[in-house]
Amino acid sequence: MAVACIISVVIAILGIGLAFYYRRQIKNVKSQISFLNQHETNMLITSDQKSGCVAELTDELNTLIEQTAALRKEIADNESHLKDTIINLSHDIRTPLTSMDGYFQLLLKSHDSEERQQYAAVISDRLSSLKEMLDELFTYAKLTNKAYEVELSPCAVNEILLSVLFSFYKDIKQRGIEPLVNVPEQDIFIQGNEPALRRIFQNILKNCIEHGNNQLSVRLINTADTVKIYFENDYQTQEPIDANKVFDRFYKADGARSKTSTGLGLSIAKELVERLNGSITGNVKNDIFTITITFQLLKNN
Structure with a gap:
């Protein structure tokens, strides 16, 4: 009987101690949450426990804090973008x-x-x-609307490219440019969208004509798995090109923004290429600006 009483007392004391410990931990977490609510900080909630329910609660709260911080940053970026x-x-x-x-x-x-x-x-x-x-x-x-979808179907990308080049022939000649064109006549198919491809090529060629000097090269090379399209032109040296920003919205190499354009042409081209599951890059070397587009080759078409 005495042993049972002692065990009961010990259990009661342990229970009280444990309850006090958890209360102190939860109170500490509450204090940290209050601090975070009142201050702009990247701090997370800490706990003495590395496992157990308090540690799990701390982890869940930190996940919510990180998600909230990411949402706030996205909202701030969107507001800045809108302005x-x-x-x-x-x-x-x-x-x-x-x-x-x-x-x-x-x-x-x-x-x-x-x-x-x-x-x-x-x-x-x-x-x-x-x-x-x-x-x-x-x-x-x-x-920019994520719900907007581009319908994909087999497209002869070389035919579309040659058609767009022909439509710009008069503009190219008026600028005194002698284009070097290397595009195969045999049909090369990709999974794409004809209006989107036309818009991509039009925007890139328009950029080449407006900002280039007298050299323009357009090449289409297909391998066993991919189709690569290269647009190369020498550019006006008084307008240095930042290859890391050419696809940014509203980017213009001429800081005075004297051209009658929005600076969205290459940004739109990039968005469309990515909607067609392709990739696009820009590079500047020896005063030559090169845009490279890569698509997956559609086989057995």
Whole structure:
């Protein structure tokens, strides 16, 4: 009987001690949570226990803290992106509108029919530029929507590339560029999307023509498993290219942003290439800017 009483007392004391210990641990965790709620910090909750229910509770709380921190960073990045977007769009859209307004005023004041035709032609050109910019913005907005899907089907990538090159032939010649084209005539298929591929090639060629000098090389090389497309052009030395940023939204090598474009062309190309399960890279070497696109070859088509 005495032994049973002693055992009961010992168990009671151990229970009280254990309860006090856990209470102290939970109180410590609560204090840390209160501190984290009141301060901007990357600290996590610590516990004396390395195992057991208190340690498991600490781990779960730390997981929630890390997820909350990541969500806050994403929200802050999105807000910063939105502000940058609004600033850049305001600048890019205002430039052709201001130019059009100036020529419109000249058109109203002029009584010379030839002058009026010249002003009208300039206004028409600015309207076309503005339409292209808005089209780029609309495409970029669609691509930033994760729910937007590009339907894939077998595409003869060499035919599409040659077709786009031909459509730019007049622009290339007007710039005095002699293009070197090495694209096989035999059909080479990838799993792609024809409108997306056309947009990719158009945006890259437009960039080459606007920022290049007098050299342009377009090559398509297929191996046993892949299709690689190279666009190479020498660029204007007064506009150094940062190869790590060329695919960033609104990036322009000319800091003055004098071109009538949004700076979204290569960013859109990159988004579309990735939607087609391909990859795209940029490289600068010896004043030659090279864009390389890689797709998986579609066999047995």
